[in-house]
Every structure is written in structure tokens, then in C-alpha cells.
Amino acid sequence: MSGTAEPFHDRARHSMGGIGRTVVRQGELLRHPVHTRVLHWLVAGFFLASLLTGFAVYSPWLFHWIAPLFGGGAMTRFLHPWFSLGFVIAFAFQMVNWVGPMTWTKADTRWIRNLRAYVSNDEEVEPETVGFFNGGQKAYFWTIVLSALVFLVTGFPMWFPELFGRVVVSISYVLHDIAALVMLGGFIVHIYEGTFGQPGTFHSMTRGVVSRRWAWTHHPAWYRSASGRDPRQDFERAKQGAPPPL
């Protein structure tokens, strides 16, 4: 056993790093190893199931559409807190896995201030300071952390109202619904950015890899550290028609 004090998430990452196999072809970089992808899709599955059952319980109109999918009203009501617990637990593991690359920096504050340029695609490549995740991705991650905490703290009084006072239960309903709406908004933007908004992003969560072109365009500082190459130079070379480096 090593005597050095290694943060828990580093130790977990090292021991999980050997699980599964990701094939990285020429011109590609490894982005998300197998354990990260498994955690991501577990979180997504539990989240979707919680969202659907939650909306069925919340809205009588949606109830008619969604409840039959989960075996009727009583079953939908019964399943919702269990799916949600699954979501919170799976996301807790993802949080431990990602807390390092999700740490907020001054460059992220600058990125957020410059959001308009990102949304309007003004620049061909992201600023040189953008590392593994950009400010928007980190903001989404920390919003999920906060929302998961709100779901957990407010969910129990709603699950077992007889154990909590009426005031606590009423406040819980309001906060729970606000957190759900925030998560729904973030989720819609996230799906767009992870698919059509940034072509080439989706297979980072399926095959685990991205093209080098994708990396120097969207995450130049990460490209520099992962490949040892200059993102700007490679971008300019590609513009002149040179084939991407191997």
C-alpha cells in the first residue's frame, strides 16, 4: 500500500481505469473511459425514469400518458422515489469521478461572461484556456449537484409526510418542483449540445473517443495536455488542408 495521501477520487479513478476497453483509432483521443460512460448512462436512465414518473404524479394531464408505461398510477407513485434515489446515488459516484476536472477556475468565469460568442458561434475555436470541460459544462454539473441535494432533502418529507410537519412538507413540494424545472431546462440544453449542437460530441459517451479536430476546436487546453501538440498550430494547418496529425 502506498504511503502517499492520494485524494479519494484519484484512487477510485486509478482502480476503475482498468475496467473495460476503449478502442482509440488513428486521429482520435480517448475522452471518457468505460467506467465514466457506464456511470453517465446509469445517471441518464435513472434521471429519465424519475422525470417521467415525477411528471406523471405532478400533472393530471401527463398522468394519462405516462402512468400506463409504468404499470398504472399507484405503481408510478411507488417507483418515483426509488428511481430518484438511484439517480442521486449514481450521480454521487459520477461526482467523485469528475470533481477534479469540474473544479471552477477564473477561466470558467471568463467563459461564462463570453457566453454570447459561444452561442452565436462567433469564434472558429474555443479560447486557448478551455480545458477538459468548459464553463457551461461545469455550470451544468454543479447545478445537478445542487439539485440532487435539493431532491434528496425535500424528497424524504414528501415520501414520509407523517414524519414531518405540514410546513416542511409544503416547502418541500415547492423546492422539489423548482429543482425539477431547472433540471429539465438544463437537460434540454445538454441533449442539444451533446448531439446536434456540437457534432462529434455524442460518441465521446458511446465509443469514448473524439477526433483530434473536435478536441482542438472545443477544448484546446485539454488537447494540448492529451496530445502534447499546439492546438492553434494544428487548427491553422488543418485550415490549409493538411491532414490531421496521428
Ligand code: HEM
Ligand atoms: C439522454 C440524453 C443524454 C445525452 C445524449 C448526453 C450526452 C452527453 C455527452 C455526449 C457528454 C460528453 C460531453 C463531453 O465530453 O464534452 C455528456 C456529458 C455529461 N452529461 Fe450527458 N447526456 C444525456 C443525459 C444526461 C443526463 C440525464 C444527465 C444528468 C442529469 C447528464 C449529465 C452529464 C454531465 C454532468 C456531463 C459532463 C458535463 C457536460 O458535458 O455537460 N447527461 N453527456
